[in-house]
Amino acid sequence: MMKPQNARGVPLKDEDLKVGKVLTTEWRVKADYAWDCGIAIGRYFDGLKEGKILATRCRRCRRTVVPPRIFCEWCFKPMDEWVEVRDTGRVNTFSVSYFSWDMTPLEKPEVPAVVEIDGCSPGVGFMHLLGEVGDNLDEILRRVKVGMKVRAVWKPADQRTGAITDILYFKPEEE
Amino acid sequence: MERVAVLGAGMTRFMRRAQETGKELAWEAARMALDEAGLTLKDVECVALVSAPDAFDGVHMKGEYLADGAGATRKPFMRSFVGGGSGVFAIIHGWYHVASGHFDTCLVVAEEKMSSTMPHPQAAFNTIYDQFTERPLGVNLLWIFALEMNRYMQVHKIPLETIAQVSVKNKLNGLDHPCHQEGITPGPDLTVKDVLDSEIMVWPVHRLMVSPVTDGAAALVLASERVAKRMTDKPVWIEGVGWHLDSSYWTNRDLYYPKYVEYAARMAYRMAGITDPRKEIHVVEPYDPFAYKELHHLEGLLLADKGEAPRLLEKGVFNRDGELPSCPSGGLLGVGNPIAAAGTMKVAEIFWQLRGEAGARQVARPVKRGLAQAWGDLMQVGTVVVLGR
Ligand SMILES: [Zn+2]
Numbered sequence: 001m002m003k004p005q006n007a008r009g010v011p012l013k014d015e016d017l018k019v020g021k022v023l024t025t026e027w028r029v030k031a032d033y034a035w036d037c038g039i040a041i042g043r044y045f046d047g048l049k050e051g052k053i054l055a056t057r058c059r060r061c062r063r064t065v066v067p068p069r070i071f072c073e074w075c076f077k078p079m080d081e082w083v084e085v086r087d088t089g090r091v092n093t094f095s096v097s098y099f100s101w102d103m104t105p106l107e108k109p110e111v112p113a114v115v116e117i118d119g120c121s122p123g124v125g126f127m128h129l130l131g132e133v134g135d136n137l138d139e140i141l142r143r144v145k146v147g148m149k150v151r152a153v154w155k156p157a158d159q160r161t162g163a164i165t166d167i168l169y170f171k172p173e174e175e
Numbered sequence: 176m177e178r179v180a181v182l183g184a185g186m187t188r189f190m191r192r193a194q195e196t197g198k199e200l201a202w203e204a205a206r207m208a209l210d211e212a213g214l215t216l217k218d219v220e221c222v223a224l225v226s227a228p229d230a231f232d233g234v235h236m237k238g239e240y241l242a243d244g245a246g247a248t249r250k251p252f253m254r255s256f257v258g259g260g261s262g263v264f265a266i267i268h269g270w271y272h273v274a275s276g277h278f279d280t281c282l283v284v285a286e287e288k289m290s291s292t293m294p295h296p297q298a299a300f301n302t303i304y305d306q307f308t309e310r311p312l313g314v315n316l317l318w319i320f321a322l323e324m325n326r327y328m329q330v331h332k333i334p335l336e337t338i339a340q341v342s343v344k345n346k347l348n349g350l351d352h353p354c355h356q357e358g359i360t361p362g363p364d365l366t367v368k369d370v371l372d373s374e375i376m377v378w379p380v381h382r383l384m385v386s387p388v389t390d391g392a393a394a395l396v397l398a399s400e401r402v403a404k405r406m407t408d409k410p411v412w413i414e415g416v417g418w419h420l421d422s423s424y425w426t427n428r429d430l431y432y433p434k435y436v437e438y439a440a441r442m443a444y445r446m447a448g449i450t451d452p453r454k455e456i457h458v459v460e461p462y463d464p465f466a467y468k469e470l471h472h473l474e475g476l477l478l479a480d481k482g483e484a485p486r487l488l489e490k491g492v493f494n495r496d497g498e499l500p501s502c503p504s505g506g507l508l509g510v511g512n513p514i515a516a517a518g519t520m521k522v523a524e525i526f527w528q529l530r531g532e533a534g535a536r537q538v539a540r541p542v543k544r545g546l547a548q549a550w551g552d553l554m555q556v557g558t559v560v561v562l563g564r
Pocket residue numbers: 058059060061062072073074075076077
C-alpha cells in the first residue's frame with residue numbers, strides 16, 4: 001500500500017482557460033497607497049536627499065545600523081544617536097537577475113547586492129543594486145566578488161526626491 | 176499537558192492550475208485525512224487552518240472563506256500564518272488545541288491556490304518587502320533567495336554542482352509521489368548537467384533549482400491520547416514542536432546560517448527529549464523551496480555541521496537508502512510548492528513513513544522518529560515538528 005491513495009484534483013492547462021474549456025471570472029484590484037515614511041526612515045531619506053547615509057546607534061548593544069530605526073529591537077530602548085556613515089562599503093553577497101519584479105524577462109541583467117556600509121557595525125548593511133559591472137553574466141562574475149569595495153553613485157542633487165533610489169547604484173571602488 | 180497523536184493525513188494532487196476552488200481543495204484534503212483517521216466531521220471538535228497571503232487569491236478574510244471547506248462550520252476555528260513556515264506551524268497550532276486539554280480532536284487544514292493571480296503570483300509576492308527601502312528597487316522573490324544562496328555558497332565554498340544534486344535527488348524522489356505536479360521532473364534520467372543547463376533565472380539560481388507555483392491542499396487529524404488509543408493501534412505522536420522568528424532587518428544578519436531554524440529545532444528537541452539529533456532523528460523532511468535550502472536547513476536543524484551538509488549529500492547520506500534520508504517525498508522540488516500546504520505535505524510524509532505506508536517512497540532504514548521543518552517570511556522563520564511512534 002502506498003499513501004496517499006486516490007488523491008483528487010483536476011489539473012488545468014493555461015490553454016484550457018484561453019479556449020474557455022472551463023469558465024472563469026475576472027477581477028482587477030484597484031488599490032493605491034501612500035505611506036508616511038515614519039520618524040526613522042523619514043530622517044534617513046532626508047539624509048539621502050543631501051547625499052548622506054544616516055544610521056542610528058545603540059550604545060548599550062554597541063550597534064550602528066542601517067536602515068535606521070528609532071528603537072533598538074535587541075534591548076528595546078530608544079536608539080541613542082544618529083550618525084553619518086560613509087557612502088562606501090563591501091559586497092556581502094550579490095546575485096544576477098534576469099527577471100523584473102513581476103517576472104518580465106530582462107535583456108540586460110540587474111545585479112542586486114547586500115552592501116555592508118562602512119561605519120556601521122560589522123555585517124550590517126542594506127540591499128541595493130550594483131552598476132558599472134558589465135552587461136552579461138561572465139563579465140559580471142569576473143568583476144564582482146564578495147568582499148569587494150564599492151561606492152554609492154548618487155543622482156544629481158537637484159533630481160533627488162528623498163528616496164532609496166536617490167542612490168542610483170553602487171560601483172566598484174579601487175582599494 | 177495532554178499527549179497528542181496524528182491519526183490521519185490527506186492531500187490533493189499538486190497542480191500548476193487546479194480546476195477546484197480553494198474551498199474545494201481544502202475539502203478534498205480534509206476528507207481524505209478524516210477517512211484515514213476513521214472519523215467524521217461530527218468527531219472534529221475544532222479546526223486549525225493555514226493559508227498564505229490573501230493577495231494570491233484576491234479574497235480577503237480567506238480563512239473565513241475557506242472555513243466551510245475546512246470543516247469549520249459551527250466549530251471553534253483559528254487561522255494562523257507565518258509565510259512559507261505556515262505548513263508546519265499548522266500542526267503546532269493544532270497541537271496547542273489538543274495539548275491544552277481543551278479539545279480531544281483537531282482537524283488541521285492547509286490550503287493554497289496560487290494560480291488565480293494573473294499572469295504570475297510573483298507580483299503579489301512583491302508586497303512582502305519593505306515599502307520604503309526595498310520595493311522601489313524592483314525586488315522580486317528570487318533576488319533575495321539568490322542573495323542568500325550565494326552567501327551560503329561563498330562562505331563554505333560550495334560548488335553549484337553540489338546544489339544541483341539536491342534538485343536531482345528530490346525531483347527523482349518526487350516521481351514516486353502520487354500527487355506530484357505534472358512536469359515538475361523533466362524525466363527519470365534527470366542529471367546534474369540538466370539542472371545546470373536549465374535557464375538561469377537569478378544567478379546562482381537555475382530554473383530546476385526552484386520549486387514551481389502550485390495549487391493544492393493537505394490536512395491532518397490530531398487527537399488526544401484518549402481518542403487515539405480507541406481509534407488506532409499504531410498511533411504517531413507529536414513528540415516535539417518548535418518555532419522561532421528572526422528580525423525582518425534581514426540585511427543586518429549573516430544569511431549563511433539560519434539561526435532561527437536552529438532555535439526552533441532546539442526547542443523541539445528539548446521537548447522530545449532528544450540530545451543527539453543525528454542519531455535520534457531517522458528520517459527528515461527539511462523545507463526545500465530552493466535546492467540550497469535543503470542543505471542550509473539540515474545544518475540549521477543540527478543534523479549536519481555548518482558547511483558539512485553538501486559533503487554528506489555527495490556521500491549519499493540523504494538518499495532514501497542513506498543513513499539520514501532527507502525529503503523522501505520529493506519535497507517542494509519534486510512534488511510541488513503550494514506555499515502553506517507544502518509544509519503540511521512534509522508532515523504527512525513523515526506520518527506515512529513512520530507508519531510504513533509510504534510504499535515506493537518508504538526509506539530503507541527502520542524509522543521510529545522523524546522531523547518536518549518549514550521556513551518563510553523574509554528568510555526569518557523556522558517551524559519544526561518531531562513525530563515518533
Ligand atoms: Zn540595543
